[in-house]
Amino acid sequence: MSTVENANIWVGLDLGGTKMLATVYDAEFKPVGRKRLKTKGAEGTDSVTNRMIRAVREALEEAKVEPDRVSGIGVGIPGPVDQEKGIVLEAVNLSWENVPLAKLLQKEFDRPVVVLNDVDAGVYGEYRFGAAKSARTALGIFPGTGIGGGCVYDGQIIRGKRNSCMEIGHISVMPDGQLCGCGLRGCLETEASRLAIAGEVAKAAFRGEAPTIMKLTGTKIADIRSSVLAEAIAAGDKVVEQIVRRSARILGTAVASCVHLLCPDIIVLGGGLVEAMPELYVESVASAARKAVMPSFTDTFKVVAGKLGDDAGVMGCAAWAEKTFITRQTKADT
Amino acid sequence: MSTVENANIWVGLDLGGTKMLATVYDAEFKPVGRKRLKTKGAEGTDSVTNRMIRAVREALEEAKVEPDRVSGIGVGIPGPVDQEKGIVLEAVNLSWENVPLAKLLQKEFDRPVVVLNDVDAGVYGEYRFGAAKSARTALGIFPGTGIGGGCVYDGQIIRGKRNSCMEIGHISVMPDGQLCGCGLRGCLETEASRLAIAGEVAKAAFRGEAPTIMKLTGTKIADIRSSVLAEAIAAGDKVVEQIVRRSARILGTAVASCVHLLCPDIIVLGGGLVEAMPELYVESVASAARKAVMPSFTDTFKVVAGKLGDDAGVMGCAAWAEKTFITRQTKADT
Numbered sequence: 001m002s003t004v005e006n007a008n009i010w011v012g013l014d015l016g017g018t019k020m021l022a023t024v025y026d027a028e029f030k031p032v033g034r035k036r037l038k039t040k041g042a043e044g045t046d047s048v049t050n051r052m053i054r055a056v057r058e059a060l061e062e063a064k065v066e067p068d069r070v071s072g073i074g075v076g077i078p079g080p081v082d083q084e085k086g087i088v089l090e091a092v093n094l095s096w097e098n099v100p101l102a103k104l105l106q107k108e109f110d111r112p113v114v115v116l117n118d119v120d121a122g123v124y125g126e127y128r129f130g131a132a133k134s135a136r137t138a139l140g141i142f143p144g145t146g147i148g149g150g151c152v153y154d155g156q157i158i159r160g161k162r163n164s165c166m167e168i169g170h171i172s173v174m175p176d177g178q179l180c181g182c183g184l185r186g187c188l189e190t191e192a193s194r195l196a197i198a199g200e201v202a203k204a205a206f207r208g209e210a211p212t213i214m215k216l217t218g219t220k221i222a223d224i225r226s227s228v229l230a231e232a233i234a235a236g237d238k239v240v241e242q243i244v245r246r247s248a249r250i251l252g253t254a255v256a257s258c259v260h261l262l263c264p265d266i267i268v269l270g271g272g273l274v275e276a277m278p279e280l281y282v283e284s285v286a287s288a289a290r291k292a293v294m295p296s297f298t299d300t301f302k303v304v305a306g307k308l309g310d311d312a313g314v315m316g317c318a319a320w321a322e323k324t325f326i327t328r329q330t331k332a333d334t
Numbered sequence: 335m336s337t338v339e340n341a342n343i344w345v346g347l348d349l350g351g352t353k354m355l356a357t358v359y360d361a362e363f364k365p366v367g368r369k370r371l372k373t374k375g376a377e378g379t380d381s382v383t384n385r386m387i388r389a390v391r392e393a394l395e396e397a398k399v400e401p402d403r404v405s406g407i408g409v410g411i412p413g414p415v416d417q418e419k420g421i422v423l424e425a426v427n428l429s430w431e432n433v434p435l436a437k438l439l440q441k442e443f444d445r446p447v448v449v450l451n452d453v454d455a456g457v458y459g460e461y462r463f464g465a466a467k468s469a470r471t472a473l474g475i476f477p478g479t480g481i482g483g484g485c486v487y488d489g490q491i492i493r494g495k496r497n498s499c500m501e502i503g504h505i506s507v508m509p510d511g512q513l514c515g516c517g518l519r520g521c522l523e524t525e526a527s528r529l530a531i532a533g534e535v536a537k538a539a540f541r542g543e544a545p546t547i548m549k550l551t552g553t554k555i556a557d558i559r560s561s562v563l564a565e566a567i568a569a570g571d572k573v574v575e576q577i578v579r580r581s582a583r584i585l586g587t588a589v590a591s592c593v594h595l596l597c598p599d600i601i602v603l604g605g606g607l608v609e610a611m612p613e614l615y616v617e618s619v620a621s622a623a624r625k626a627v628m629p630s631f632t633d634t635f636k637v638v639a640g641k642l643g644d645d646a647g648v649m650g651c652a653a654w655a656e657k658t659f660i661t662r663q664t665k666a667d668t
Contacts, residue, residue, distance in 0.1 A: 136495040160597025160634060161470040170628050171591040182628040257505040257591060263494025294504050294516040300494060
């Protein structure tokens, strides 16, 4: 039996394009210390990793925990990672390529470190503590500027031979559709992300069909954020609601393809769009998905909004560290 | 150490719509006895299960193995199964619904029985012994009258909470496309299966563009089998080749969606179409898939033809029995 003295302590660190969040958890995953810092990606890799180290140190100080008491650190990255080697393969928003992050943090803290994709971390967080608890197959989809996806299958994050997968944002939904940032055409992401919605809404505003949008932001699509869309819908901009519902329907048909392939019992939706208008969005996705699956799949899945919000990622990071290092420990013991 | 005397013996039984194949394997999966029988589904469930029992008995006799020496039996079924409960949920070609097959065969042979989907069995066979050996993620696709799919991930057959999944034949490739047997529109299967090809080829024959087809079968699509298509292409029916290549390209774009989601390292193609024209078909699927994935996925996968032909299913059944019952044994021992 472990006493509180030697109970495990896990640290999660969720790195985003604009901010990072470090949280220290006790063995029951109660947060006991946290620190939020700006990412400042433009200042370069060394600066960002130094701030990451600082965020973890200050969260540990708040928790009154010495670094050598930490059982493991999990770090979520906005991009593909090689989990085996602990390398960030790419993080476009940070201009990172092949950064050996696990080694770097291990050296600093002398504790085991695992890196994972941030969307995978979010889905794993919802699987362990949130809306997808104890699902056999939990599919997570986070529509935002892009559309990220992750899948926890039988307690494991599904990944490819070298890196994270579940790139649901780039499955094709429209043959010869709009050009996507990835170079392909008609990807889900280019047809149905928050950015796709903003583009269509801006055109509607230009045509005089979305007066609230025109008043709030004008036609500048960078400013048409999820909260703005929700406000316009609440104020009665019918066209904005139609545009959001259409994008949710397109996502629903992509969800149907995932249901046919993976038969998830729960599909968790998260991210800005969903948080700004959970009912309208989740309901539209669910009904479109149900219409687009074979009859035998109709009742096999639920579509729900995430429960943990911003904490999904950082909790998932810490819990994945637990999963990774407890398993290794157990294997080493036998 | 096990001696030959008490080494494991595994039995595979692959049930198809028209024929069934039972094979007895030694512990190294060398076949030591086999029996092929017609299915005769029209004679009803009892008749079919009696023939299944007979096939296993006669294969055991050929192998000179007493039933009580068998460590486990794996049975592949053309339809969804509940593997936990050993129930065949549905087998459309046999008019089966909720048949408790594992219990029934256990009673007969007094040995452990596992039932699985036949496509899953085929992919597992190729994973263990054939073209997908030691893949981390092996995706198998079997285009025929329909298009079946299966996926082995990290040594496990991916399945849903209740039953088998990987219904790649019913992911949408054509919004508002042709009507599919499942009731949806534009499913991969209705746009690109052997049946879809036969429909298009029959029209070409009717128009006088496929003289060899006209000579071999006329416009009766039930007769336009894979071997006929291959013969017409070899004889110079250019339009037939174009139609087959187009269907392979459509399959390739569906493969691309699977690559984005699951990042398989190997995609194994099997079934009649592939066996009749492996090079033309595999090459067309591979190049279409490569064009339809994001740049970072281009080099992550190989597309290959299966190596085991008809034996993939029955070997997969037997090997899945080994995997299932050896694991249970090991767990019980610790």
